[in-house]
Amino acid sequence: MTEPIRLALCGDILHFQRDPGWDDDGGDAARFEPDGWLLVEDGRVQAVRAADQPPDARWTRHDWRGHLILPGFIDTHVHAPQLDVIGSYGAQLLDWLQRYTFPAEARYADPEQSRRGAERFLHALLAHGTTAALVYATVHKTSSEALFATGQALGMRLVTGKVLMDRNCPDDLRDDVAQAERDCVDLIDRWHGVDRLAYAVTPRFAATSSRAQLSMAARLLDAYRDRAGGLYMQTHVAESRDEVRWVAELFPESRSYLDVYAAHGLLGARSVLAHGIWLDDADRALLREAGRRSPSVPRPTCSSAAACSTGPGRAPPGCAWRRPATWAAAPACAPCAPWPTATRCLRCRASACRPGRACTPPRWARRRRLDWRTRSGTSRPERWPTSSSGAGPTAPCSSAGRTWHAACMSACSRG
Ligand SMILES: [Zn+2]
The missing domain is CATH 3.20.20.140 (Metal-dependent hydrolases)
Structure with missing residues (x-):
């Protein structure tokens, strides 16, 4: 029997337990795991773990610390x-x-x-x-x-x-x-x-x-x-x-x-x-x-x-x-x-994160006041790479009807 392909991505993981709706902070719908672990087996998300719960040696680790990992x-x-x-x-x-x-x-x-x-x-x-x-x-x-x-x-x-x-x-x-x-x-x-x-x-x-x-x-x-x-x-x-x-x-x-x-x-x-x-x-x-x-x-x-x-x-x-x-x-x-627009829609409402200004995940996460809405401004066809290498670190993975794509949001500061 073929061994499953197991990937463990380490980074700042933001995910959702339910629809955050229109609350200012989304209540407890949004979950944030600084330096957490996203475990993906044969292309499907298996778990999100806290930083102090690393996977065992069966999982191939990818270090994306300092970057934000989001659902698709x-x-x-x-x-x-x-x-x-x-x-x-x-x-x-x-x-x-x-x-x-x-x-x-x-x-x-x-x-x-x-x-x-x-x-x-x-x-x-x-x-x-x-x-x-x-x-x-x-x-x-x-x-x-x-x-x-x-x-x-x-x-x-x-x-x-x-x-x-x-x-x-x-x-x-x-x-x-x-x-x-x-x-x-x-x-x-x-x-x-x-x-x-x-x-x-x-x-x-x-x-x-x-x-x-x-x-x-x-x-x-x-x-x-x-x-x-x-x-x-x-x-x-x-x-x-x-x-x-x-x-x-x-x-x-x-x-x-x-x-x-x-x-x-x-x-x-x-x-x-x-x-x-x-x-x-x-x-x-x-x-x-x-x-x-x-x-x-x-x-x-x-x-x-x-x-x-x-x-x-x-x-x-x-x-x-x-x-x-x-x-x-x-x-x-x-x-x-x-x-x-897809990346720009995720901005801190309190103006901490603007194109051209630094916005690190820890600060971003503390605020938890995410602005889900998109903004205008598609007149300038900017390209914001989703990782430092210019490509997303993983293929999209799906789990229980949810699709994930590991996207590195450090690009948020690049204006
Ligand atoms: Zn249209």
């Missing part, structure tokens, strides 16, 4: 093909889509571009500690195929799907309802529930899908509701006022932007709505109600991307940030960027 980050909203347009200047969302995003996405019609793009993107996520992600592909089937195949090879928890977009977009990015449904069914049958992969039905946003296409998306969710926990649904909602006005013109029968999705049967426990800046109380009640109808998780999730740029203390009146439904931190979406 989970990114709830990111666009793979937009890796190429990070930092591109755009005054407003709709302008930015037309000038930069759509041309970049059109290139993914080429399977080779999709393959190379998926590899670059997912390696970039891993290199910055993100081991699980809900990802937008492009409208092309081949782009989802490439993400799934590469994500599977890398052992990632990846949820993605072909973008649905049958109007108000360039011709080379426009699909139609029938072909889109066939592509989705093929992808779902091939990938959903395989290893750590899952499919997300992905209408880009209400303005680029016809009523018929939104209804088709809902049919897919219903048809596969019993397979591997059901499909996910991801889309955008109410990011900018211009966008909200446009959707109101396209769907005059709907009370609000969010109501378009509700009316088409797209809100459920596995719905993830990006942004949600300009929601009102009725919208928030709608989200809560959609959650109550679900047996599995409390309610749909809004990934609070652009809201993070203002922060809760300065959220504009009416901003959904003030009374969230269920929120998940995500990188800012315009432009969506996977790398700086």
Whole structure:
């Protein structure tokens, strides 16, 4: 019988026993083990031990003292093909889509571009500690195929799907309802529930899908509701006022932007709505109600991307940030960027840790006032290596549904 591969990583280990929620200090949810031991056997986390409980000689030791070891980050909203347009200047969302995003996405019609793009993107996520992600592909089937195949090879928890977009977009990015449904069914049958992969039905946003296409998306969710926990649904909602006005013109029968999705049967426990800046109380009640109808998780999730740029203390009146439904931190979406934000989101709220200022793990740990939220500032495509050698010290490991990636946060001081 082959001996298991046993790795013991020594460093400052921060991990979580439960959701820290919105408490100032997270209560006792966050646990910190200075110079602790993370034991990994055959790629799975076995234990976290205190410094005075070192493993025996069967474990190969790796000394990462002076560095911070964290569970893998989970990114709830990111666009793979937009890796190429990070930092591109755009005054407003709709302008930015037309000038930069759509041309970049059109290139993914080429399977080779999709393959190379998926590899670059997912390696970039891993290199910055993100081991699980809900990802937008492009409208092309081949782009989802490439993400799934590469994500599977890398052992990632990846949820993605072909973008649905049958109007108000360039011709080379426009699909139609029938072909889109066939592509989705093929992808779902091939990938959903395989290893750590899952499919997300992905209408880009209400303005680029016809009523018929939104209804088709809902049919897919219903048809596969019993397979591997059901499909996910991801889309955008109410990011900018211009966008909200446009959707109101396209769907005059709907009370609000969010109501378009509700009316088409797209809100459920596995719905993830990006942004949600300009929601009102009725919208928030709608989200809560959609959650109550679900047996599995409390309610749909809004990934609070652009809201993070203002922060809760300065959220504009009416901003959904003030009374969230269920929120998940995500990188800012315009432009969506996977790398700086994941590491930058973990800052000491009391301003001890800023890019360009020293922040050692002991000081960082004493405060325990972590700011889980992401910030704005993706306009500068910085690269912060995750270890002194420029590469993460381990491959991602999973345990009991939790994914870990040993990331060295000494880079936090590098600005
Ligand atoms: Zn987005």
